[in-house]
Amino acid sequence: MTHVSARRGALYVSVAATAWGTGGAAGSLLFESGGLGAVGVSLWRYLLGAAFLLLLTRRPVVVDGRILLIGAGMAVYQTAYFAAIAHSGVAIATVVTMGATPVFTALGSRFLLREPLGRVALTALATALIGLVLLTGETALQARTSSIAGIGLALLSAAGYAGVTILSRRHGGDDPQGVAIGGFVVGAACLAPFALVEGVVPNVSLSSVALLVYLGAVPTALAYGLFFRALTALRATTVSIITLGEAVGAAVLGVVLFGERLTPLAWSGCVLLLAAVTVLAVRAESG
Numbered sequence: 001m002t003h004v005s006a007r008r009g010a011l012y013v014s015v016a017a018t019a020w021g022t023g024g025a026a027g028s029l030l031f032e033s034g035g036l037g038a039v040g041v042s043l044w045r046y047l048l049g050a051a052f053l054l055l056l057t058r059r060p061v062v063v064d065g066r067i068l069l070i071g072a073g074m075a076v077y078q079t080a081y082f083a084a085i086a087h088s089g090v091a092i093a094t095v096v097t098m099g100a101t102p103v104f105t106a107l108g109s110r111f112l113l114r115e116p117l118g119r120v121a122l123t124a125l126a127t128a129l130i131g132l133v134l135l136t137g138e139t140a141l142q143a144r145t146s147s148i149a150g151i152g153l154a155l156l157s158a159a160g161y162a163g164v165t166i167l168s169r170r171h172g173g174d175d176p177q178g179v180a181i182g183g184f185v186v187g188a189a190c191l192a193p194f195a196l197v198e199g200v201v202p203n204v205s206l207s208s209v210a211l212l213v214y215l216g217a218v219p220t221a222l223a224y225g226l227f228f229r230a231l232t233a234l235r236a237t238t239v240s241i242i243t244l245g246e247a248v249g250a251a252v253l254g255v256v257l258f259g260e261r262l263t264p265l266a267w268s269g270c271v272l273l274l275a276a277v278t279v280l281a282v283r284a285e286s287g
Contacts, residue, residue, distance in 0.1 A: 009233030010281040012226040013242045017277075019226075021249025023219030024094070026211050027082060034208040036199065038082030041215070043188055043195040044202070045078070048216020050184035053225060057177050061185050066171040070164050070179060071186020077160030079191060080153045088150025095136040096154035097161070098247055099129055104162035105240035112166055115235045120283055125237070128244045128276035134269030135247055135262075162240070168228055169236040176228035184220070238280050245277045 004012070027041050036044070054061070063071075084093035102125055109115040168179055192200075202208050230239055248270045255262060262270070 004229050004233040006233050009230040010238075010242065013230035013234065013239050014245060014277065014281060016223040016226040016230065017243045017246040018249045019219045019223035020243070021246040021252075023215060023223075024085075024250055026215045026219065028085070030202070030208065030211050030215070033205065034202040034211065036202050038086055039079050039191055039195045039198045040200050040202070041082060042075070042078040043191045043200060044212050045215050045220050046074070046184040046188040046191070048212060049220030049224065050181050050188065052217050052221035053177060053181045053184070056221075057181070059178060059181070061181055062175075062178055063182050063186060066167060067179065067182035068186055070167050071183040072190055073160045073164040073167065074183050075187040075190035077157040077164065078187070079194075080157035080160060084150050084153035084157060086150075087147050087153060092150060093154045093157075094247065094250070095132060096151055097157045098244055099132050100155055100158035101161045101165075102128065102237065102240040102244065104159055105165050106237045108162055108166045109169070109236040113170055113236060115237065117237065120279065121235075121237055121241070124241055124276040124280050127272050128241050131269040131272030131274075131276065132244060132247055135251060135266050135273065136269070165231065165236050165240055169231045169239075176232055177225060180221075180224045180228045183224075242277050242280055244273055248273050 023045075027045075030036050030041050034041070050061075081093060081097055084097065087093075106117055106121075106125060110117055164183070168176075171179075202212065227239070227243075234242075251262060251266065251270060
């Protein structure tokens with residue numbers, strides 16, 4: 001495997017976050033046009049993501065103990081996030097999941113990986129969380145679909161995401177693409193029984209097929225492939241904070257494609273988030 005520098009790792013995770021920022025919109029559209037639920041969308045996402053990476057890398061699927069844990073974690077956090085959206089709406093699910101993930105990751109990496117939390121990382125984390133609250137907090141407070149179940153599912157998603165990040169950082173350095181493919185396969189296997197009950201066959205139309213292909217190719221195969229490679233070069237906490245840039249991408253996408261409007265506070269949140277991500281990306285070049 002070609003060595004990944006810290007600078008390139010920061011670029012990879014930034015691109016991955018941008019791609020992930022489009023995944024929520026694609027999933028929401030599939031709920032409507034594809035006739036799929038949270039588990040069905042997650043299943044197709046992992047199956048197509050694995051297929052695209054297998055075609056690109058031409059390597060066999062290898063599943064061992066670490067891959068089983070990573071794949072199970074991927075199944076948990078992906079489905080829990082979509083379920084949180086169904087219970088509490090996009091705003092609350094996003095702010096709770098994305099806000100809790102770097103906190104869980106920072107704590108886990110400190111005690112499990114013995115990665116130190118420097119002043120720059122802590123300051124960037126605090127700045128990013130403030131930015132996230134400013135960006136999504138007003139919408140979350142106005143949402144009328146919040147529930148304890150939705151918040152609990154969002155926290156479960158954050159814990160699963162943090163667990164996958166920490167495990168991948170600890171064990172995925174030798175073969176990040178293999179980790180991604182194996183994780184997709186295991187995640188799909190975990191979800192398959194539940195998807196069969198919920199409904200796994202989408203409404204066949206040009207739009208639903210295009211959305212599924214896009215979801216499998218860009219926010220899944222591309223994004224996760226880059227994400228796991230970035231974890232070979234950067235600390236888990238650094239990666240988790242940089243991925244908060246996903247919220248900015250999703251917000252801008254909503255403005256450009258769906259005609260949504262951001263308040264001055266929300267734009268201020270975007271600036272703070274981008275500032276935190278930029279600081280960490282620049283610092284990553286020096287290790």
